[in-house]
Amino acid sequence: MAVTDPFEAFGDVADLALDLADPDAAVRRVAVLALAETADPEAIPHLGGAVADPDAGVRRQAAEALGGFDGPGTAAALCAALADADPGVAAAAAESLTELKDPAAGAPILPLVAHADAFVRAAALRGLRNLRLATSLGPAVGALGDPEPAVRAQAVGVIAYLKSEEALPSLIGATRDPDAEVRRAAVGALAFSRHGHAGEAIGHALHDDDWGVREIAADALGRAGQGTGSAALIVALDDPYWQVRQKALRSLGQLKAHEAVPALLLVLADARPTLRKEAAAALGEIAAPQARAGLAAIADDTDPDVRKTARWALDRLPA
Amino acid sequence: MPLAHTPSTVPVTVDDAKCIADKGCTVCVDVCPLDVLRISDLTGKAYMKYDECWYCMPCETDCPTGAVSVQIPYLLR
Numbered sequence: 058m059a060v061t062d063p064f065e066a067f068g069d070v071a072d073l074a075l076d077l078a079d080p081d082a083a084v085r086r087v088a089v090l091a092l093a094e095t096a097d098p099e100a101i102p103h104l105g106g107a108v109a110d111p112d113a114g115v116r117r118q119a120a121e122a123l124g125g126f127d128g129p130g131t132a133a134a135l136c137a138a139l140a141d142a143d144p145g146v147a148a149a150a151a152e153s154l155t156e157l158k159d160p161a162a163g164a165p166i167l168p169l170v171a172h173a174d175a176f177v178r179a180a181a182l183r184g185l186r187n188l189r190l191a192t193s194l195g196p197a198v199g200a201l202g203d204p205e206p207a208v209r210a211q212a213v214g215v216i217a218y219l220k221s222e223e224a225l226p227s228l229i230g231a232t233r234d235p236d237a238e239v240r241r242a243a244v245g246a247l248a249f250s251r252h253g254h255a256g257e258a259i260g261h262a263l264h265d266d267d268w269g270v271r272e273i274a275a276d277a278l279g280r281a282g283q284g285t286g287s288a289a290l291i292v293a294l295d296d297p298y299w300q301v302r303q304k305a306l307r308s309l310g311q312l313k314a315h316e317a318v319p320a321l322l323l324v325l326a327d328a329r330p331t332l333r334k335e336a337a338a339a340l341g342e343i344a345a346p347q348a349r350a351g352l353a354a355i356a357d358d359t360d361p362d363v364r365k366t367a368r369w370a371l372d373r374l375p376a
Numbered sequence: 377m378p379l380a381h382t383p384s385t386v387p388v389t390v391d392d393a394k395c396i397a398d399k400g401c402t403v404c405v406d407v408c409p410l411d412v413l414r415i416s417d418l419t420g421k422a423y424m425k426y427d428e429c430w431y432c433m434p435c436e437t438d439c440p441t442g443a444v445s446v447q448i449p450y451l452l453r
Contacts, residue, residue: 083396083398084400090440091400114441
């Protein structure tokens, strides 16, 4: 019986790369897989070459494989693949760009923020987001004026990851964008700031026409930790969407908003178990003694999650 | 583990027309945690040798050509 060596070498990169010139596309594809398996940075130029292969399947495989590598060489090859005529190759390259961590990878990506193709612009911004480069702030702020909503949403993502107070006016401006996706991203991004203007903008977003924006605003107010938002959150408890009401309940608990206790007690009788549970959890966080009777009333609720949360909340109340 | 005698009824099926195992690809065989896939000496294509599956799916998702498909039983869906 043949014994397999578990530490068998994957093969020399130069030898494996020879198959990239094979006339059979399937052989070239297997060569790409083998090169990716080596995890050797020497494979990057070969995989970069495979991104220009005549077969779309090989190009897609190479774009996917480059996601396992890093550095400016990888970024340059992926940037070239972003403009591929095959949408599958371009999508694989865009996905792999998000895996880059080396700050040096930003150099080939940055110029693409001004590319003629909106897909490339959006993918470049998405790739820049994880790199958190200070140099990407200017191009991202500029991209907030892009005609394509997908590009503007990705630009908000870059600014959000940088958490720069300098970009706060741009983010606040994006909360009034005509596209709901951009507004959602901008409102969520503002949660990092403790600045009063950020809190005001999030509070304003609680009245947005899009319920998704209102939901994120209700969540962001809790994460932002600004007690001034509790009045707006109490109003949001009457929102027609239960998702918004749920986030408002959670945020009121996080803010330990004592003034919200009467409104929270009313939610303990809501028809939705998930809202009764959130209200009980918020009352537990606030630990207001006047909530004892209301919490005791739902300690035997029909829903087990509500019962568990109510009992947890009762334990937190001061004796 | 029981041998898979009837390839058409096993959970993991391989489209021979798409499979490139004969060119050296072994992705599905390598990722299977139960080690139930093999490359056929006869056809050079991948196939399910043992009728045992966790329905964990990497063989299907990692296949570079989309040749592998896993039939998940109705009650597990």
